[in-house]
Amino acid sequence: MIPLLKPLKEQIWLLVAGAIVFVSGMSIGIWLFAVNLFNNNYALATAIVIIANLTIALIIGKAISAKAVKPTDYLARSILTVTNQENTVEPPNPENLDKPSKEFIASLMQKVYGFQNSINQIKTEDQSDLSYYQSITNLYPLPIIAINTEQHIGFMNDSALSYLELKAEDIADKPLYDVFNIAFTSTETLEKWLSNIAGNTVNATETWQRVKLTLPNNKIKKFDLVAHYSQNNSNGLEVVLAIYDRTLLYERDDRDLTFVALAVHELRTPVTILRGYIELFGEELESKLDTEQKSFMHNMSASAQQLTSFVSNILNVARIEENALNLNLKEENWNEVLGQVCKDMELRAKVHGKKLIVKIEPDLPTVAADRVSVYEVIANLIENAIKYTHTDEEIIIDSHLKDGVVETTVSDKGVGIPSNVVGHVFDKFYRSHSSKNSVGGTGLGLFLSKAIVEAHGGQIWVKSKEKEGSTFGFTVQPYVNLAEELKNSQNGEIVRGAHGWIKNHSLYRG
Numbered sequence: 001m002i003p004l005l006k007p008l009k010e011q012i013w014l015l016v017a018g019a020i021v022f023v024s025g026m027s028i029g030i031w032l033f034a035v036n037l038f039n040n041n042y043a044l045a046t047a048i049v050i051i052a053n054l055t056i057a058l059i060i061g062k063a064i065s066a067k068a069v070k071p072t073d074y075l076a077r078s079i080l081t082v083t084n085q086e087n088t089v090e091p092p093n094p095e096n097l098d099k100p101s102k103e104f105i106a107s108l109m110q111k112v113y114g115f116q117n118s119i120n121q122i123k124t125e126d127q128s129d130l131s132y133y134q135s136i137t138n139l140y141p142l143p144i145i146a147i148n149t150e151q152h153i154g155f156m157n158d159s160a161l162s163y164l165e166l167k168a169e170d171i172a173d174k175p176l177y178d179v180f181n182i183a184f185t186s187t188e189t190l191e192k193w194l195s196n197i198a199g200n201t202v203n204a205t206e207t208w209q210r211v212k213l214t215l216p217n218n219k220i221k222k223f224d225l226v227a228h229y230s231q232n233n234s235n236g237l238e239v240v241l242a243i244y245d246r247t248l249l250y251e252r253d254d255r256d257l258t259f260v261a262l263a264v265h266e267l268r269t270p271v272t273i274l275r276g277y278i279e280l281f282g283e284e285l286e287s288k289l290d291t292e293q294k295s296f297m298h299n300m301s302a303s304a305q306q307l308t309s310f311v312s313n314i315l316n317v318a319r320i321e322e323n324a325l326n327l328n329l330k331e332e333n334w335n336e337v338l339g340q341v342c343k344d345m346e347l348r349a350k351v352h353g354k355k356l357i358v359k360i361e362p363d364l365p366t367v368a369a370d371r372v373s374v375y376e377v378i379a380n381l382i383e384n385a386i387k388y389t390h391t392d393e394e395i396i397i398d399s400h401l402k403d404g405v406v407e408t409t410v411s412d413k414g415v416g417i418p419s420n421v422v423g424h425v426f427d428k429f430y431r432s433h434s435s436k437n438s439v440g441g442t443g444l445g446l447f448l449s450k451a452i453v454e455a456h457g458g459q460i461w462v463k464s465k466e467k468e469g470s471t472f473g474f475t476v477q478p479y480v481n482l483a484e485e486l487k488n489s490q491n492g493e494i495v496r497g498a499h500g501w502i503k504n505h506s507l508y509r510g
């Protein structure tokens, strides 16, 4: 038993002991009196004592239990009055308590108040912690935003307010996405990350590059974003976001891209003419050339083809930037589409001493595809497999039906991709450090391929192991899956836009 209850126990023990002594004394007195009164009739005297004892026990028992239950009654009334559960109960009255009960209640209350004070102290400490952090972060030139579990803004430091061109009163406890109109280069958005980690992890950090912010006045800023999540932060602010502005750097890249796109556009016609002549001469001169001359011809043709894909990649990425890349999905025979690209790429593989093995499952359903764009996706994947395989290992292209969609994979036994960078290969301009200097490229091929595949309603993925090789795969929808959409279209084709920017929040999607 806890020491707090000791005085109460002693009080009840004394009452019960006193009652027993009192009743015993009374019994003897009554018995002697009755024996005397009824001329030594012992039986009658005993019966009178029993009846008297029973009556006294009832009265005393009731009085003792009423006294014993008083502190409990007081506590029950206190709880019910405070929690407002029982309106019929009168509030507790300390006057009804005797001394030991008053002492018991007083020391119990002291403990409750002590507990309450420590809670309040923690709360105020948290509050002051918060303003302490806030004032510290105000010294930083880095925009910092803290958000709570409901994804409402807890605080923004002064740099964040000025970066987002907001006033403190505009943000108080607002949902983050009301004031933060951001878009990402892939579907791995902040919102998706938050919904994945919430409740599943204790601490997590993530970084996004090239995040695009659109301010209410339509001004665009570009930055890298770092988010740190820490579950059960005492101040309720689970996520802290830091913004690293890169507007000037990324704008310069984009301006360069626009300039390059303009220049490259001019290359289109001469390259097409060049390819036409190379093909023509190849056919015409086939029988007249010796082996070495034939291999020169092949090299020329493969290089012209590489130039063509470079030109179309640059132009398409520039179109994506302006939201101007539209795809016309039509019913296509996948064997034919894939077969054509593989045939065209075979020469390029041969020039590099590699062999393409093509395995296409027979009887694949027709697919909904934009032939020109999907050609570029397959060509990009095969081109990469050739570029990043430095041995004469085969490159395997495999197409089959999987889970109701047509999946195509391109596997190589080349240099592979380190696991720490594999998540970035679809990012715009991303080029792995290890191969950047030895292998030519723009870092746009996979970014473009992803945008095209997603506009087809498909998915693109990669599995890779450094020094062992990579498998890139993507899916396209069977034509029948889009039958409903096609029924409503005017000329039997569906027009889809390939977007480079994925809005962070469904609120902005459209």
Ligand code: ADP
Pocket: 380, 384, 385, 388, 412, 414, 415, 416, 417, 425, 430, 431, 432, 433, 435, 440, 441, 442, 443, 444, 445, 446, 447, 469, 470
């Ligand atoms: P690039 O023009 O650099 O090839 P991509 O967007 O096509 O640009 O690819 C991005 C990066 O992904 C490449 O720089 C390379 O590091 C990596 N990569 C792509 N395909 C492969 C592959 N088959 N094997 C190894 N690394 C690859």
